[in-house]
Amino acid sequence: MLARAVTYALIGxxxxxxxxEAHLQLGVPSFAIVxxxxxxCQEAKERVRSGVASAELEWPRRRITVNLAPAELRKVGxxxxxxxxLAILAASxxxxxxxxxxxxxxxxxxxxxxxxPVGGVLAVAEGAYREGLGRLVCAAExxxxxxxxxxxxxxxxxxxxxxxxFRGERDPPPYVSRNGLPPALPVPDLADVxxxxxxxxxxxxxxxxxxxxxxxxxxxxxxxxxxRRLPGILPPLDREQAxxxxxxxxxxxxxxxxxxxxxxxxxxxPHHSASVAAIVGGGPGPRPGEASLAHRGVLLLDELxxxxxxxxxxxxxxxxxxxxxxxxxxxxxLFPARFQLVGTMNLCPCGGRGDPAAECSCSPQRLASFxxxxxxxxxxxxxxxxxxxxxxxxxxxxxCGEPSAAVLPRVVAARERLAAGAPSRTGAAxxxxxxxxxxMPLSARGRARVARVAATAAVLAQSERVEAExxxxxxxxxxxxxMAA
Amino acid sequence: xxxxxxxxxxxxxxxHVVSRPRGGRFxxxxxxxxERRYLGELERRGIxxxxxxxxxxxxxxAAIHDPPAGLFLRGAGGPALLAGPAVAIVGARACSAYGGGxxxxxxxxxxxxxxxxxxxxxxxxxGEAHRGALEAGGSTVAVLGCGVDRDYPAAHAxxxxxxAGKGLGLVVSEYAxxxxxxxxxxxxxxxxxxGLAAVTVVVEAREGSGALITADFxxxxxxxxxxxxxxxxxxxxxGSNGLLRLGATPLTRPEDVLELFGLEAARAExxxxxxxxxxxxERLQEEPRGADAIGRATGLDAGDVAAALAELELAGLVAExxxxxxxxxxxx
Numbered sequence: 001m002l003a004r005a006v007t008y009a010l011i012g013x014x015x016x017x018x019x020x021e022a023h024l025q026l027g028v029p030s031f032a033i034v035x036x037x038x039x040x041c042q043e044a045k046e047r048v049r050s051g052v053a054s055a056e057l058e059w060p061r062r063r064i065t066v067n068l069a070p071a072e073l074r075k076v077g078x079x080x081x082x083x084x085x086l087a088i089l090a091a092s093x094x095x096x097x098x099x100x101x102x103x104x105x106x107x108x109x110x111x112x113x114x115x116x117p118v119g120g121v122l123a124v125a126e127g128a129y130r131e132g133l134g135r136l137v138c139a140a141e142x143x144x145x146x147x148x149x150x151x152x153x154x155x156x157x158x159x160x161x162x163x164x165x166f167r168g169e170r171d172p173p174p175y176v177s178r179n180g181l182p183p184a185l186p187v188p189d190l191a192d193v194x195x196x197x198x199x200x201x202x203x204x205x206x207x208x209x210x211x212x213x214x215x216x217x218x219x220x221x222x223x224x225x226x227x228r229r230l231p232g233i234l235p236p237l238d239r240e241q242a243x244x245x246x247x248x249x250x251x252x253x254x255x256x257x258x259x260x261x262x263x264x265x266x267x268x269x270p271h272h273s274a275s276v277a278a279i280v281g282g283g284p285g286p287r288p289g290e291a292s293l294a295h296r297g298v299l300l301l302d303e304l305x306x307x308x309x310x311x312x313x314x315x316x317x318x319x320x321x322x323x324x325x326x327x328x329x330x331x332x333x334l335f336p337a338r339f340q341l342v343g344t345m346n347l348c349p350c351g352g353r354g355d356p357a358a359e360c361s362c363s364p365q366r367l368a369s370f371x372x373x374x375x376x377x378x379x380x381x382x383x384x385x386x387x388x389x390x391x392x393x394x395x396x397x398x399x400c401g402e403p404s405a406a407v408l409p410r411v412v413a414a415r416e417r418l419a420a421g422a423p424s425r426t427g428a429a430x431x432x433x434x435x436x437x438x439x440m441p442l443s444a445r446g447r448a449r450v451a452r453v454a455a456t457a458a459v460l461a462q463s464e465r466v467e468a469e470x471x472x473x474x475x476x477x478x479x480x481x482x483m484a485a
Numbered sequence: 486x487x488x489x490x491x492x493x494x495x496x497x498x499x500x501h502v503v504s505r506p507r508g509g510r511f512x513x514x515x516x517x518x519x520e521r522r523y524l525g526e527l528e529r530r531g532i533x534x535x536x537x538x539x540x541x542x543x544x545x546x547a548a549i550h551d552p553p554a555g556l557f558l559r560g561a562g563g564p565a566l567l568a569g570p571a572v573a574i575v576g577a578r579a580c581s582a583y584g585g586g587x588x589x590x591x592x593x594x595x596x597x598x599x600x601x602x603x604x605x606x607x608x609x610x611x612g613e614a615h616r617g618a619l620e621a622g623g624s625t626v627a628v629l630g631c632g633v634d635r636d637y638p639a640a641h642a643x644x645x646x647x648x649a650g651k652g653l654g655l656v657v658s659e660y661a662x663x664x665x666x667x668x669x670x671x672x673x674x675x676x677x678x679x680g681l682a683a684v685t686v687v688v689e690a691r692e693g694s695g696a697l698i699t700a701d702f703x704x705x706x707x708x709x710x711x712x713x714x715x716x717x718x719x720x721x722x723x724g725s726n727g728l729l730r731l732g733a734t735p736l737t738r739p740e741d742v743l744e745l746f747g748l749e750a751a752r753a754e755x756x757x758x759x760x761x762x763x764x765x766x767e768r769l770q771e772e773p774r775g776a777d778a779i780g781r782a783t784g785l786d787a788g789d790v791a792a793a794l795a796e797l798e799l800a801g802l803v804a805e806x807x808x809x810x811x812x813x814x815x816x817x
Contacts, residue, residue, distance in 0.1 A: 201787035354807030387808030
């Protein structure tokens with residue numbers, strides 16, 4: 001006897017239809033799963049057997065073969081438990097096979113038969129929707145996330161509930177959150193920053209123009225604190241962007257189950273010991289890395305020169321075209337990664353440079369190798385470089401700055417103006433830029449960066465054209481010679 | 486042309502030789518030395534040799550107590566460059582932002598008035614001096630303590646290429662190509678720096694530093710030595726301030742050097758500064774400040790301060806280091 005259930009395997013973020021075929025034959029009772037299943041997937045045998053028993057259903061005393069088709073596609077993870085159980089139950093005619101085949105199913109089974117949520121439900125639900133499958137059976141806790149796709153979700157707490165639903169005995173109970181909605185995580189506010197007018201200004205420009213921003217300066221000057229405050233002055237994501245980000249976070253399994261939609265720009269700050277795979281994604285069934293998790297948001301690399309050079313180099317592709325493609329023997333996974341990069345670094349290895357209270361004790365050789373470690377190509381991607389000197393005591397006693405809530409409306413308005421078209425430069429602005437290329441000197445890339453930032457400054461100042469003063473301001477945030485050379 | 490053989494012998498025997506040594510080793514070497522082939526090899530690598538006996542050899546250098554056998558030249562500039570009126574600008578490798586800024590400004594002003602800026606291509610003051618001269622589109626000569634084909638220090642490889650490539654500069658050395666840098670060669674190099682220049686300016690020097698050796702050579706040869714006054718509390722200026730105590734001329738503006746050559750400052754028409762830039766400059770002429778401190782002192786907002794500072798930097802009036810801006814021109 002044969003029955004089929006439908007589920008989806010994820011290649012990166014892309015759902016691929018997988019048919020779970022269960023075949024029962026006469027013979028010595030046994031249970032085999034074929035079809036390029038990885039370890040977590042092979043272990044489904046034990047979970048499914050226990051789950052079926054715990055749901056007080058009958059485990060067929062037959063020779064059971066489960067095939068995950070297409071066989072050439074590598075299947076990773078525990079989301080196949082539920083479709084495998086449903087296919088076996090359908091093959092043994094404990095539930096009607098034709099009804100099972102009309103649904104997509106995705107979820108992990110606990111040994112007591114409960115259905116557990118698995119990351120990637122949103123992408124699976126979208127896959128089912130695209131193929132015209134109307135319904136997705138998944139864990140009750142996955143419901144808020146799956147519902148983001150235009151599909152009817154059948155939330156099941158337990159395998160027994162799924163069986164009752166397929167038998168038409170009852171509708172699944174409506175989903176009720178047990179935890180209640182958690183409070184939204186507080187986003188760090190600019191009001192916490194004392195003084196630092198230049199760094200604040202650079203943050204605002206970065207927020208408007210989507211520029212990558214590098215803070216350099218001695219330890220303890222608030223570089224990281226400033227970087228963490230960029231998401232707070234970025235406008236919220238629109239619906240389409242939010243779904244896009246949610247899909248990535250879902251596959252990575254970092255979504256909050258009760259608050260699945262990521263509506264605010266994400267913020268990721270990986271530690272500098274992070275591997276290449278952790279930053280750009282990877283693994284056998286490629287999973288998104290920090291760069292993709294920061295899609296449409298901010299990626300903060302604290303202590304930039306401490307990162308592995310290979311990890312920094314790997315960021316060049318996403319900084320260029322906003323995607324990361326990971327090739328595997330089984331195919332290629334594409335992850336979007338259009339993030340805004342914020343870096344922080346000391347001015348020298350000992351951290352004393354730029355600090356009037358401490359003398360830098362670095363040898364020129366050490367200083368040179370420190371700067372060499374910074375990938376030139378990466379430094380080139382920072383439109384804004386701000387050196388943050390150590391503030392003096394009376395500066396710290398200065399007035400509290402503007403809160404993020406006051407900056408955000410300016411950013412939103414300026415972004416709208418920028419979206420309507422970047423302003424053109426006046427003749428005086430062009431002259432100044434040409435003079436800077438000659439005198440500073442600026443590279444071709446450096447010139448393009450200054451031009452971009454100048455346009456942002458003009459838009460923020462509500463100016464029709466890019467004036468010389470805007471170019472001049474942009475020049476002040478250029479990459480210092482010692483970092484560029 | 487036995488000078489070339491001498492220079493090649495010095496390289497081969499890893500020694501410092503300025504006159505024909507007695508003994509059989511050199512005779513043996515000279516007999517086997519194929520001058521034509523050696524010159525051909527130099528030419529292939531774009532390096533020229535200027536022998537001491539050559540009429541184009543700079544007379545000031547020929548006049549010192551122990552002139553080198555000859556100079557190896559790399560770069561597009563002609564040997565006439567070495568004979569022109571030249572000023573040596575030397576100082577600490579680990580210079581302060583003040584020292585670096587002054588060296589650059591001086592080199593820029595002196596080079597644009599027509600002087601050749603001579604220095605040692607070392608980090609710090611030397612490098613800034615070369616950069617300043619290049620910035621002004623002037624001539625500069627870098628004297629190395631190793632072969633001219635060795636980029637030492639490595640961090641200045643690009644600077645060396647720029648000096649050699651711009652048509653207005655030369656990288657020179659008394660050591661043959663391939664000779665590696667060694668600590669004992671640097672004082673010898675310093676005598677050439679001082680020897681090429683009629684005037685030596687010490688910008689920042691610790692007690693007992695290489696820049697003071699250069700100043701000593703200059704004084705021994707009866708050349709003019711000027712020192713830039715530094716902070717009396719800084720060890721970085723102890724050597725240069727010591728020179729002043731001994732009677733060196735204090736340098737407080739570029740004209741102090743130009744007057745020695747009977748030159749006028751090549752004052753370009755004064756740059757018209759915006760009102761904000763003028764205010765910021767006045768504050769910076771008092772003391773170095775960070776951007777935020779300037780904002781508080783002037784009441785300008787962060788965007789206007791940034792624009793004013795970039796304007797001043799472009800005009801060459803202000804330099805930034807580690808987020809701190811300072812004025813680099815002596816106030817009028």
